[in-house]
Amino acid sequence: MSIDEQKLQNVPEQLRPLLQDNLARIEAALGELQDQPDWLTVELQRTLIGSDFVAEQLQRHPDWLAQLIQSGDLQQAYGETEYAERLQALLTPIEDEKELHRQLRLFRQREMIRLIWRDLNRLSDMRGTTRELSWLADACIDRTLEWLYQQACQRWGVPHSRPDAKGQRHPQRMVVLGMGKLGAHELNLSSDIDLIFTFPANGETDGERKNLENQDFFIRLGQKLIQALDNLTIDGFVFRVDMRLRPFGSAGSLACSFGAMESYYQDQGRDWERYAMIKARVVAGDQEAGEELIQLLRPFVYRKYIDFSAFESLRDMKGMINREVRRKGLSHNVKLGAGGIREVEFIAQAFQLIRGGRDHELQQRELLNILPQLPEKVGMPEAAVTELTDAYTFLRNVEHGIQAIADKQTQELPEDEMGRERLAFAQGFADWDALDQALQKCRADVSRHFADVIAPVDEGEEQPDDLRGDWLALWQGLMEDASALEFLAEQGYQSPKQALKALQDLKGLRTVQMLQKVALERLEAVLPALLENVGQCSNPEITLERVLVLIQAVLRRSAYLVLLNENPAALKQLVQLCSASAWFAEQLSKQPVLLDELIDPRTLYTPPNLTALRTELRQQLLRIPEDDIEQLMETLRYFKHAHMLRVAASDITGVLPLMRVSDYLTWLAEAVLEAVLDIAWRNLTEKHGVPQKSPGVPCDPDFIIIGYGKVGGIELSYGSDLDLVFLHDAAGNLETDGGKPIANSVFFNRLGQRIIHILNTFTPSGILYEVDMRLRPSGNSGLLVSSLNAFREYQQKEAWTWEHQALVRARVVAGSPALAERFQSVRREILGQPREEAKLKSDVTTMREKMRGHLGSKPAADEESRVFHLKQDRGGIVDIEFMVQYLVLRHAAEMPALMRWTDNIRILASVEAEGLLASDEVELLREAYKAYRAAGHRQTMQNLSGVLGDQEMAAYREGVAELWQRLLAP
Template sequence: MSLPLLADLPAVLLPLVTRAQQSFRAALVSLTEAGQATFDAWPAERLAAFDRVCAASDFVADQVSRDPQMLLDLAESGELERGYKAGELRQQMAVAVQEAASDDELGRNLRRQRTRQQVRIIWRDLTRQADLVETCRDLSDMADGSIDLAYQWLYERHCQQFGTPTGRRSGEPQHMVILGMGKLGAVELNLSSDIDLIFAYPEGGETQGVKRPLDNQEFFIRLGQRLIKALDPVTVDGFVFRVDMRLRPYGSSGALVLSFNALEQYYQDQGRDWERYAMIKARVVGGDQAKGDELLEMLRPFVYRRYLDFSAIEALRTMKQLIQQEVRRKGMAANIKLGSGGIREVEFIAQAFQLIHGGRDLSLQQRPLLKVLRTLDGQGYLPSAVIDELRQGYEFLRYTEHAIQAIADRQTQMLPEDDRDQARIAFIMGFADWNSFHEKLMYWRGRVDWHFRQVIADPDEEEGQEDGGEEIVGGEWLPLWEESQNEESASLQLQEGGFSDAQKALKHLSNLRNSSQLRSMQRLGRERLDAFIPRLLAQAVEHSNPDLVLERVLPLVEAVARRSAYLVLLTENPGALRRLLTLCAASPWIAEQIARFPLLLDELLNEGRLFSPPQALELGAELRERLTRIPEDDLEQQMEALRHFKLAHSLRVAASEITGSLPLMKVSDYLTWLAEAILEQVLALAWRHTVARHGAPRRPDGTVCDPGFVIVGYGKVGGIELGHGSDLDLVFIHDGDPQAETDGAKPIDGAQFFTRLGQRIIHLITTQTNSGQLYEVDMRLRPSGASGLLVSSLGAFSRYQENEAWTWEHQALVRARVLVGSTDVGHGFEAVRAAVLGRERDLGTLRQEVSEMRAKMRDNLGTKGTTAGKGANAFEATASFDLKQDAGGIVDIEFMVQYAALAWSREHPALLRYTDNIRILEGLEQAGLMPAADASLLREVYKAYRSAAHRQALQKDAGVVSGDQFVAERREVMRIWAQLGLS
């Protein structure tokens, strides 16, 4: 921010400079001549800064005249021109506290330190040598030091008088925990902030070491009163900080100090929305830091809900309305904190996202507002342009707030009406006059208010403004839902709205209304449901098939009725509701997924993100970032994060497929990339856990495995062809020494280690949590199948494939590839695969074995009546066609590809480069092993079959279509099957 030169001082401020200089020089007379000479010898820049600061701040001018030596000392030490190092401010205060011999002297020393620091901080702020963050940090450090140092000083003397408080359960000495709330908690104190505190202590008991013990609570109440007295009262030396204790449970009528259990019980049973809002910024500022961290962890579930909590917007909206009423009542429109477009609105915007999403997105669990804004930008909650405006507007408002408060060290955010003070504010903010400053201020307030309305505004108000009316959205459907009209009128309204079966729709609504879930709802939940259903009906009738929409969405409504915050999400976000209805109408699979896992509603909020799944590298990076925010020892939360990630991205892929923005091949790509990103993190988690218990295993050459392990994917995941709901065919391989012991405290041999690693991986993937399981896992393709070892060494895997594996296992190996794990072991696996698949084979025997295996599968799994394998012309039409198993279907194409790879890869090793059927068919064509027309036909038919199978899956139908579909395609597949000599 640009600063005016001293010559630009408004004329109205020049007398202030003259008076300040005269007063300061007069005060210097009381010092030595050296003191006067020191001031005269100041560099021009510092003298100009003196004039600037004294013109702007009566407080600084008065304090330096009262104690000129203080300013000279600050100048001589260089503290006016440099920022403090970490801990430097606290150290200065500690010296002052240690010198105190009584409570009165403690208060006096703290107040003098506060004055000294306040002069320094204002000086640096007004000369813009310190930015907003530094100024707020120094003020907050000063508060932290004052609180904690005074507490420690008082605690020692309090114990001497009343004994040491001791926990009844633990038997340990007890310390108080002092929570700083609001701006103090967020390290955002302004130049004249009060400090909001909450006092607590860990557990009940009584003091020890005295004849008449005190109850712990009584001990800490008296100690808390002494601490407040040390900080709050105004004396001849001023004050340290105004202390506000009204944020504690029960406010002014509550006990000054409560135990941890009492606090937890209060917030669990009686905690109100505004208290959640306040607790976001709670920070331990004094007392027992470790116990304080435990307390905040205890209270975290109260602040941050595990689900999306759009009820927070209701609470913030109510709070804002109360503030606006107070602003109007007291004529406070000029208040830059509470007025329209003020500081509080920026805070509300940030904290709305924190309260809504913070339970699941740990990156939002931060205190400083500017950091939260950066996270909202980085995580895509708000566009970068919006964040830039909010940040710039907030900084302008906070600098203005400091300018107002610097004048007289008064706690106010009201714009001055006095001409001289207005000139001061404009001058401090770098403007030529009040009008130009005020114009800029109102611009930023207007932008902040506009963004605030986009986030916090009531959807009914917004719709009403657009429609030119005051009616609630969907209000015309409210009588039908509340049964305040007769059945005939209700049926007619539904018919006119486009419902084909009005009676059935009424029945669905009646069943919901009378369900056990709704009968047991609390009043607030029922009110939210009553607000939501009319909106649902209003949007349902906009669809071509409202009957289907209602039938599929009402089970979701019933599923989330007891967690009505989800209803608020949809009420607050009409666009999300619109997308929900569209997707549910298109796919019962999506409707079921969202009903089972309502947390997926979050994905509907951002339309751009919903229909734009990320690329492979972005997927992996996003998941890693999510998991790094979770403590390493919190396995439950890690598993939930993995499952939510999978559910969310699966929905995004399905939504993109339904809307046509993602073609079939890309759908499979994304679902496969998703599985790989998840398996990468699952392996990392399992490895860390197993190594932590047993130490790391070793290779035969003695080097440490890290991890010396790979997860190999077969089938659909190996062939990059995952579909919705696909399971994972996996094989685990390692290159460790099975006999060598691990290097941990509880060593086990390498074979045991890798078995436990494999078991851990399967546990992480398949365990059912609140968010379901990650995938079904099939391990039957490992050597010797279900009877074989869970994890094979690379050597054992090679020997099995060379000497014992059946032809069908080699067929499966065609589609096998390393998904995640050690690069070296991966190369080893690729070498084994190439050697096994590329060995010389008797083609007659190969054709026979492939044909026999296909016949068995068709007999057991296909539709009866198909006659594939007995000639291309022997096609028998059936009533239905199993896309996968019937003659001419998906498996026939897969078997032809596998046969070709086994038959010809010895002469054409390029056939082994890829594991997906499409690119292997391209390789057969390029090698001249299959006519181009046939290879192209098989590729197109294969994609058509899989596309149909995907559609069936999204409709929750089996992969079976009517027998009159794909007739020509089936004949052609069977023809090529016969030409390859398969029977």
């Protein structure tokens, strides 16, 4: 077949090359024609100019054009059941799922040629086209579902309900609800289909091998249905399937029971879900049961009273759309732009939501059935309804013209000249200017009527509320994934897919899905600001992951969400601190009660001294009855965790330098230990009386807690345990003076046990401190509490050199001041003993090698695998500590100033003052020690071990190792 020049006269000059190209593509199809009806040339021209998709399909299937013409299908409308009947005839003989997919796609492509042809040539009006498209979708969904259901029943058994009152179980079938345009019989030429999968009742299948829960069965069936319709194959697709309108959106179960549906909409249904549910219709599966569900859900959609709140919710939805239009530049979108299709829909559905509960005639799905009722129902002028009806019809026709070109789901007017001219021709206009003028008038009419019905949303610059609406739209699943990813990228997220998945995972949690309405409202109140702040961090995805763990922890205690929502500064602090520290985020997730500490930056970043800590803790404990040990323990834990949080905040933000961080953490431990000793002492003395120092002279309390290691050296870090030793100075042959006297030794042993119990016991708030008592005389085999005399004798006669090394960092952290003085004398006596240099070196180096072998990093097979253990490896922290301890033990006899301090930095200053090491050597040890500890702090704050890459700290390590060699080599 050829088109002569005379028949091209009605085609604009610039469109003739396009027409000739598409005619060339379908040359084989034209060759199949035996007879050419008179109408063919004109209709074929308009179709090929309007649709590359039709040209492509006729090129791939040359026989289809002749079939369509000879059958008369191009010239006649189909009835409601015709698509289903034709498809059923195709699917009945099919036994293979792959062939099912192929036949579905071929059926859809053939029918789309017919529908586009009829639409572009106005053989079908807009309502006829949308109705037939909806019937086509219904047939594809229903017939495919039935085929897949039979296959699933053969594989897993038929699903049945649980036994009823009569003991009977009833077979179950899926119900598929069509939402949006499909539900209203308003589907467009390249629309996706919004579906919800549901089933009447829970139960299980009657499979021979294995029974499935009904929900599991229908989820699998639903997945199969989506694959059959949505998967893109060599033959194309059938319909794009969107499941986000189901309960809980993308995070919800793919299929749920009627009971779960009713419960969800009753407890958690949102305004936009009422709007969506107006158009819900059973499109496939068990029609009878589905209609029962629709009636069950109707009270959610239509209120019995006149519901003017619908205006506000629709205004919010329109605001969200406006923001999307501005952000993505969609002003030329005939659906979403100003005066577009969506505004007409909002006008009609506003009155449906407001009055539909009282007026059942408004409870219809199709928009063009609602508009004519508005003059009578709500007093809208007839002229306004006429303008809206004409505008809606015109806009939908233009939408079809846009989508017919390439079978793509778009409502954007073309920007190129060729695209505009071909759209104008397909719509029956002389040129683009004529079509554009008609569009502008139409959209102006819609905008005017929309403003009359629903107060217009501010179209000005984007405001914070705009962003808030966008964040909520993303969270609620109202944004398509592509839009959500683009929005997240605009808000600073570096890996939008990762961030979106994290949010979807949170929403999918059962905890979130089961939230009461008030808790959900609180969550949605705080999420926008939270997500916006996270996006401003340097590591947004990591921060988001940490923050969402905390959000998950407080979901059932939503008062914390209110706290954050009402305190923007606290929310900002939270995000910044979680961004900087995994440890900080973890602590808050374990102890959400500490969120209160973020409110006031003055206390958060102003660390108290030891005296202030003692005073604050004492005041808190005074509020608790002395005999309420459990509450006292909880108060101690809150106090400790709160101040750990404060010091971490100061550390992270650089308010406190490393040394002050350790001071703060050590003072905190001392304040807690003093309080614990006081509680334990009071608790025991009330029961047994006070132990006797000498006959008639009570102890007061003649008990001390000695801190070794990091607490003794004022170098505590986050999560450090406490190396402690307990000593008393009471007479061993006396007893307490109470009504239930016990021996002094038994009393002090129980006192030690009580202290450890208070410190170590795991409560809902965790523990206070892990306690290590292995440095007491004779270690784990020795008494828990020794007398000072026994301690002195042990240190003089039995202690190993490494125990004297430990004594270098020992100091009293709680207890009797008088006994503390006597302990200091014993410490000076032991440390000041003369020592033979060679043996001391041998003892120190032997112990160091033993520790390094047990605790240091292991040899690696290759250079890339080598690591540096900050504490235990050669040139690390312990090497510095051992050198300092060696120098004290070696020279304290003649240089007593070396025994004054217990922390390495000040001992090194004494070493320098005494001339034992050169200033540059001391400077090396001091700076290396501080650098190692700072690195250890950073690792801890990220929940990492104290292991670095092998090349890190290389200069310090080599310098320390060289000094070790000079100082301690045999």
